[in-house]
Amino acid sequence: MRVALTYNLIRSYMFRTGPLDRFAEYDSQETIAALVAAIEAGGHEITPLEADECIAEKLKAARPDIVFNIAEGLRGESRESHVPAICEMLGLPYTGSGPLTLALCLNKARTKEILTLYGIPTAPFQVFRSPHDALDSRLRWPLIVKLLHEGSSMGLSEHSVVDDEAALREQVAYLTQTYGEPCIVEEYIVGREFTVGVLGGNGTPRVLPIIEVRFKKARGIVLFEPDAPVIPLILQERGTDPEVEHVLHAANHHAICPADIDDELAQRIQDTAIRAFGALGCRDWCRMEMRQGSDNQLYVLELNPIAGIDPTYWLPRAARVAGLSYAEFVNEILGYALVRTGLA
Ligand SMILES: Nc1ncnc2c1ncn2[C@@H]1O[C@H](COP(=O)(O)OP(=O)(O)OP(=O)(O)O)[C@@H](O)[C@H]1O
Ligand SMILES: [Mg+2]
Numbered sequence: 001m002r003v004a005l006t007y008n009l010i011r012s013y014m015f016r017t018g019p020l021d022r023f024a025e026y027d028s029q030e031t032i033a034a035l036v037a038a039i040e041a042g043g044h045e046i047t048p049l050e051a052d053e054c055i056a057e058k059l060k061a062a063r064p065d066i067v068f069n070i071a072e073g074l075r076g077e078s079r080e081s082h083v084p085a086i087c088e089m090l091g092l093p094y095t096g097s098g099p100l101t102l103a104l105c106l107n108k109a110r111t112k113e114i115l116t117l118y119g120i121p122t123a124p125f126q127v128f129r130s131p132h133d134a135l136d137s138r139l140r141w142p143l144i145v146k147l148l149h150e151g152s153s154m155g156l157s158e159h160s161v162v163d164d165e166a167a168l169r170e171q172v173a174y175l176t177q178t179y180g181e182p183c184i185v186e187e188y189i190v191g192r193e194f195t196v197g198v199l200g201g202n203g204t205p206r207v208l209p210i211i212e213v214r215f216k217k218a219r220g221i222v223l224f225e226p227d228a229p230v231i232p233l234i235l236q237e238r239g240t241d242p243e244v245e246h247v248l249h250a251a252n253h254h255a256i257c258p259a260d261i262d263d264e265l266a267q268r269i270q271d272t273a274i275r276a277f278g279a280l281g282c283r284d285w286c287r288m289e290m291r292q293g294s295d296n297q298l299y300v301l302e303l304n305p306i307a308g309i310d311p312t313y314w315l316p317r318a319a320r321v322a323g324l325s326y327a328e329f330v331n332e333i334l335g336y337a338l339v340r341t342g343l344a
Contacts, residue, residue: 001343003044003334004064006051006071006083006094007032010230015237019178020247021224024152025072028229031310035330039068042331056086066343067094068334070306077149077181078103080306093341095333097305101281105303106149108184111280118279120272121299123291125186131173135165140187144221145171148182151304153223155179158250161188161219189291189299190219194259196273196290197307197315199332201283202340207270208318212259213289216252222289223250229310255314257321265292272298280305284336287315 010026032048039046049058051071059067067087073079081099088099097105104110112122126136127148142163147155155175162168172183193215197208213222224247231248238244261269269290277286280303287307290300307315311326319329338344 001044001065001338002063003039003046004059004062004067005032005035005039005046005048006055006059006067006069007035007048008051008072008074010233012233012236015234019155020234020238020244021152021154022179024154024224024228024230025150025308026230027070027072027308028233028310030229031308034311034326035068035070035309038327038330039334041327042334044334051083055083056090059086059090059092064092066334066337066341067092068330068337069094069096070309072151072306078106080106093337093343095284095337097281097283097286101283102305105280105282105305106151108146108148108302111302112186114279115276115300118275120276120279121297123186123189123299123301125184128172128176128183128185130176131169133172135168135185139185142188142219143168143185144188145175146184146186147175147179148184150179150181151302152308153221156221156223157247158223160221188219189293189301191292191294193222193289193291193301194261194269194298195255195314195318196269196288197318198273198277198282198286198288199284199319200336201277202336205274205277207273208315209258209321210261210266210269211255211257211314211318212261213253213255220252222253224248229312255317257314257318268298272300276300276303283340285315285333 008026010023010028014023036046047062069083071083073082080102084094085099087094109127115122142161144161159171175183193213195211199206282305286305288303290298293299316326316329
């Protein structure tokens with residue numbers, strides 16, 4: 001097959017000014033090279049295409065049989081849906097979820113509304129457009145303040161979990177001013193955190209070995225990945241900046257896969273993952289997080305239908321625990337899309 005790989009590349013100049021995590025979701029040259037090698041290993045011919053403003057022209061010129069899409073999008077609250085929408089417009093099959101699912105999953109509030117509709121527990125929440133919005137008094141402290149439509153832990157820091165209204169409003173003011181977008185404020189679930197990869201979706205999806213994220217401190221949250229491939233670029237631009245040191249040292253978690261859990265909990269995590277994958281209409285691949293509350297219930301935090309796919313990231317690592325090499329994992333995703341679109 002002739003496969004086009006669509007992506008958004010991270011570049012060192014992006015870190016010259018502004019918050020370090022502003023472009024954290026974009027991919028590095030190393031990730032693209034690993035994917036190219038993996039897709040070639042599957043016996044395909046591959047054309048890497050940067051998903052910039054000219055991507056429609058590039059796709060028309062390349063005329064691939066299928067697009068392997070990991071593009072996070074350039075701008076806008078539905079930016080992850082742009083490349084799949086263009087593929088649909090051009091009549092090109094592509095891997096992964098469609099524009100509607102990608103737009104919904106990028107908005108944490110919409111995701112949670114849909115999960116709730118399907119009876120899948122998720123932490124109670126409220127959207128804040130301004131630090132002066134009235135607080136819903138039904139929410140129970142502590143709360144966590146996040147950006148409404150971001151991923152890659154963007155906007156999260158040791159100030160994200162708050163215990164009182166003054167701290168909450170300060171964090172909402174900081175995020176809305178710095179990133180220019182609304183916040184989601186939700187109940188902070190105290191308990192174990194699990195990350196779950198799901199593959200497939202043409203039939204019953206396949207749940208990869210469950211990852212538990214362990215924190216060094218109480219009330220931990222997943223912050224910047226200490227070994228993310230973007231870190232050399234950040235150091236190149238801002239290596240002498242004290243903020244860099246602070247952010248890189250803030251990472252306080254590590255992952256264990258397979259998680260050390262009993263069969264009953266594993267089964268519940270798998271069932272929840274499959275239900276959430278279906279509720280949001282995900283296809284081919286997704287990574288999601290959930291926490292086990294003090295009431296023993298599993299609360300889904302969010303879904304990442306274009307999860308980080310660098311070989312060092314959690315999803316490929318969980319695939320490896322399941323016995324899949326990186327190339328096998330990537331070609332399994334491609335294979336689901338080929339079957340779904342009638343190409344295989
Ligand atoms: N309601 C919550 N209760 C407890 N912890 C939370 C909650 N929401 C978020 N967190 C913590 O913050 C981390 C990041 O939150 P979330 O997954 O919503 O953001 P993200 O930036 O989209 O993540 P990703 O890096 O997976 O794209 C979670 O992995 C978890 O550790
Ligand atoms: Mg997350």
